[in-house]
């Protein structure tokens with residue numbers, strides 16, 4: 001009997017990467033419209049865990065109105081004789097994989113940024129209670145990670161309860177992140193790689209070092225080490241650094257070799273501390289995006305929860321679309337907020353002296369790690385709204401970038417070009433294009449069921465088009 005025979009929907013790796021559009025969703029848990037959402041794994045002594053226990057605090061799935069979103073919290077408690085506290089972060093991150101295994105269930109992002117959608121189809125098939133969800137997770141976790149011997153899950157949909165528990169979850173994430181601070185990339189022989197997001201971005205691999213936290217902000221070097229120990233064949237694995245090629249950009253022979261293998265030759269080199277040349281690739285789960293602002297030759301950073309437009313008129317979604325998908329795009333890459341606390345942050349590009357704009361919320365979260373003299377020189381959305389204003393601000397505040405302007409940068413360069421087109425760096429067009437997922441018609445590919453979402457990757461294709469039409473997806 002299959003592990004999931006009594007579950008009303010299929011569960012398996014073939015569903016990873018499945019997208020659920022707004023019109024097809026029964027419910028969205030968390031997501032950008034909700035201020036409070038989190039997923040959290042905690043380890044406890046075995047005698048404090050009631051194995052198999054599931055609790056729903058707030059309305060269960062049938063009581064949540066169809067097509068809406070809700071605040072959402074999920075706390076998973078695990079125990080086992082070999083289970084170390086260090087594994088909490090990685091067990092938590094496996095939710096991204098396991099939830100996406102469920103037919104008609106999509107999981108995006110991590111920690112306090114989660115966005116999950118259940119499809120109407122799966123709901124109608126009988127996936128109509130959080131208890132079914134919990135049951136699938138327990139079976140997946142225990143079969144895939146046998147060091148988990150006991151597990152209980154609590155789902156929170158009561159908005160007041162989610163809000164009440166949210167600050168505690170944030171404190172736990174912060175305590176995990178703080179562990180690797182103070183360690184240097186130079187003092188270790190191995191980094192860790194994570195390929196968990198390859199179902200969404202097949203050429204992407206995160207390189208996790210003490211001073212470059214994973215893009216999603218959910219896996220530290222310590223987490224990588226702990227996971228590799230208990231699950232050496234899993235998606236998080238050791239990368240021997242090999243010979244140092246360039247100390248400033250952060251390029252290593254061993255890293256390049258693994259990247260080449262894991263991206264099937266698509267990515268040749270990665271430099272860890274730069275946004276130009278061979279920047280670290282990005283899947284889509286990053287906490288924030290770094291973006292180049294050619295008009296002032298500086299960088300901005302925007303995070304996922306930032307709801308407005310950045311100083312160049314683009315919002316997070318547009319910037320992240322330029323960045324995601326496992327591509328190397330000069331001037332853009334995904335990052336974790338923790339990487340902004342690292343002394344190696346953008347080291348090859350001038351570090352904080354090159355950053356000109358960040359949201360106030362991010363500045364307040366990390367300002368004790370920013371050079372003190374730069375805090376008042378980097379603008380936020382409260383200080384400037386346009387590139388003209390930014391330029392004036394940088395001059396008024398004596399931002400070091402101003403000294404590097406040979407001629408005053410032209411804010412309105414190439415006015416006839418649509419802004420989105422201007423944002424594409426010319427020298428770094430990807431040679432691999434990942435098409436949007438599409439539904440497979442019946443019988444199109446022998447052996448694959450109809451109705452399944454597939455993705456086609458065109459490698460080294462030459463595409464000729466008479467016109468390019470860019471439409472805004474309202475979702």
Ligand code: SF4
Nearest residue numbers: 194196197206214216
């Ligand atoms: S963003 Fe990177 S580290 Fe995080 S789950 Fe995806 S591949 Fe792994």
